[in-house]
Amino acid sequence: MLGGRLPSPVPGNQFLYATRETGAPLSALNLGTVAGVGKAFNTGAQLLMGFANQVVFNFLGQNSRQPTVRSFLPLTLTQPFLRGGGRAVILEGLTQAERSLVYQVRAFAKFRQEFIVATLVGGTPITNFATSAQTPGFSGGGNADPVVGFLNVIQDIQQLENDRKNIAAFEQLLKVYTELIQGEASGLTQLQVDQVDSSLQRARQTLVNDRTNFRSALDQFKTQLGLPPDVPLTLDRALTRRFKDVFDGIDDWQRNPKRDLEELPSYATRLPRLRDVIIDGRSTLSVYNPGKDDEDDLEELLLAAERVAFEHRLDLMNQRAGLYDAWRQIRVSANALKGVFNVTLTNTFVTPARDHEPLCLRRPGQAVFAGAQHGAPPGPARGA
Numbered sequence: 227m228l229g230g231r232l233p234s235p236v237p238g239n240q241f242l243y244a245t246r247e248t249g250a251p252l253s254a255l256n257l258g259t260v261a262g263v264g265k266a267f268n269t270g271a272q273l274l275m276g277f278a279n280q281v282v283f284n285f286l287g288q289n290s291r292q293p294t295v296r297s298f299l300p301l302t303l304t305q306p307f308l309r310g311g312g313r314a315v316i317l318e319g320l321t322q323a324e325r326s327l328v329y330q331v332r333a334f335a336k337f338r339q340e341f342i343v344a345t346l347v348g349g350t351p352i353t354n355f356a357t358s359a360q361t362p363g364f365s366g367g368g369n370a371d372p373v374v375g376f377l378n379v380i381q382d383i384q385q386l387e388n389d390r391k392n393i394a395a396f397e398q399l400l401k402v403y404t405e406l407i408q409g410e411a412s413g414l415t416q417l418q419v420d421q422v423d424s425s426l427q428r429a430r431q432t433l434v435n436d437r438t439n440f441r442s443a444l445d446q447f448k449t450q451l452g453l454p455p456d457v458p459l460t461l462d463r464a465l466t467r468r469f470k471d472v473f474d475g476i477d478d479w480q481r482n483p484k485r486d487l488e489e490l491p492s493y494a495t496r497l498p499r500l501r502d503v504i505i506d507g508r509s510t511l512s513v514y515n516p517g518k519d520d521e522d523d524l525e526e527l528l529l530a531a532e533r534v535a536f537e538h539r540l541d542l543m544n545q546r547a548g549l550y551d552a553w554r555q556i557r558v559s560a561n562a563l564k565g566v567f568n569v570t571l572t573n574t575f576v577t578p579a580r581d582h583e584p585l586c587l588r589r590p591g592q593a594v595f596a597g598a599q600h601g602a603p604p605g606p607a608r609g610a
Contacts, residue, residue, distance in 0.1 A: 239256065239257055239258055240255075240256050241254070241255045241256075242254050242255075242256065251286060252284075252286065253284070253285040253286050254282055254283060254284045254285065254286075255282070255283040255285075256280065256281075256282050257280070257281045257282075257283075258278070258279070258280050258281075259277075259278070259279040259280075260276070260277070260278050260279075261276065261277045261278075262274070262275065262276040262277070263275050263276075266316075267316075268313050268316050268317055269305065269311065269312070269313060269316065270305065270306045270310050270311040270312060270315065270316045271303060271304065271305040271306075272302075272303070272304050273301070273302070273303050274300075274301070274302040274303075274304075275299070275300070275301050275302075276298070276299070276300050277297070277298070277299055278297065278298040279295070279296070279297045279298075280295070280296045280297075281293050281294070281295050282294040282295075295577060296576070296577055297576065297577045298574065298575070298576050298577075299574065299575040299576070300572070300573075300574045300575075301571075301572070301573045301574070301575075302570065302571070302572045303570070303571045303572075304568055304569070304570045304571075305568065305569050305570075306566070306567070306568045307567045307568070307569065308564040308565050308566060308567040309561060309562060309563075309564045309565060309566050309567075310561070311561075312561065314554075314557065314558070315558055315561045318554070318555075318558050321554075322551065325547060325551065328547075329544045329547065329548075332540040332541075332543060332544055333540070333541075333544065335540055336540040336541055339540075344373055344375070345375065345376060345450065345451075346375060346376050346377055347375045347376075347377050347378070348373050348374050348375020348376075348377070348378045372446035372447075372449050372450050373450055374443050374446040374447050374450060375447070375450075376447065376461070377465070377466075378443060379440070379443050379444055379447050379461060380461060380463060380465070380466050382436065382439060382440035382443050382444075383440060383461065383463070384466065384470065384473075385436050385440075386433065386436055386437060386440055389429065389432055389433040389436050390433065391477065392429045392432075393426065393429045393430055393433060396422065396425050396426035396429050397426060399422050400419070400422045400423055400426055403418065403419045403422050404419060407419055444459065444461075447459075468496070468497070468498045469497065469498070471496070472493055472494075472496045472497055475493055475496070476490075476493050479493070505527065505530050505531050505534055506530040506531075506533065506534055507530075508523075508526070508527050508530050510527060513527060
């Protein structure tokens with residue numbers, strides 16, 4: 227810098243040079259460092275600490291190689307007692323995040339409990355599959371993944387078999403009517419024959435529609451399982467085999483010209499019996515035992531089911547916890563309406579002027595005595 231006055235104050239990290247023509251020759255290097263750290267406590271208190279250091283190398287003068295070092299260490303502690311103070315208010319975000327994690331774990335556990343049911347029976351009985359899903363599906367709210375269910379596809383297969391039997395019955399009936407109308411003593415008209423033929427055509431159309439519905443449902447079930455639609459899949463009908471056997475037995479019975487009506491109740495006894503469900507030591511089927519004409523035990527059974535639900539239903543746990551969260555949020559919001567009463571403690575430690583030790587920090591005006599050597603009395607503080 228040629229001529230002119232030196233800037234004041236001198237900024238950090240600069241090299242200043244002035245010639246003799248300025249009247250104040252100077253050759254100095256100024257290095258400045260600033261750092262800071264803060265700590266927040268769960269009571270709302272905040273501790274702020276900074277460190278500023280300035281090192282000046284003066285290349286002119288008698289002691290040009292010895293730098294001048296100044297360090298500052300300010301400390302500030304602020305503790306609010308009304309607004310923004312208190313452990314419950316400060317840790318509210320962390321508390322809610324932890325509780326939200328628990329809610330998601332419960333929702334996933336409930337999803338696992340419902341997974342086999344939704345895969346078996348589909349989304350119709352379970353309109354909101356999983357707690358966080360808005361529509362039936364596996365991928366969350368707004369998704370349209372199919373949840374057709376295994377039993378629904380099996381039902382479509384059984385419906386196809388019923389359609390084929392209906393077609394066979396109408397074809398046989400049409401054949402009989404066509405032969406009978408040839409005789410004048412049959413009393414049949416062409417209108418009756420046409421009606422049977424119309425019923426046959428409707429039965430064939432129903433078969434076509436049901437076959438289309440079955441193929442569509444099968445593809446949806448593959449998508450539900452995460453399989454490509456072109457993967458060959460054969461469904462196991464073991465769950466409905468006993469029902470099918472009873473149905474086929476009744477169908478064979480009605481074709482028998484020597485059938486006896488007294489044999490029909492025996493087919494009903496072949497149907498699979500419902501499995502009993504025990505709730506808190508109480509049988510659900512005992513309410514409807516054969517020969518029982520009242521439902522006096524039903525109220526007690528429902529109360530037991532209610533107690534079990536209160537204890538084990540995960541979605542109910544989340545709803546009750548959400549109510550507690552709402553009450554807690556009211557208290558946190560009420561804290562924001564309080565007045566401001568903060569206590570602040572501030573202290574600053576500095577190095578004395580013309581000191582060469584950057585970490586020799588003391589409060590302003592504090593004297594520091596050097597340690598005595600060989601019994602000599604302590605000397606005066608440096609820079610005092």
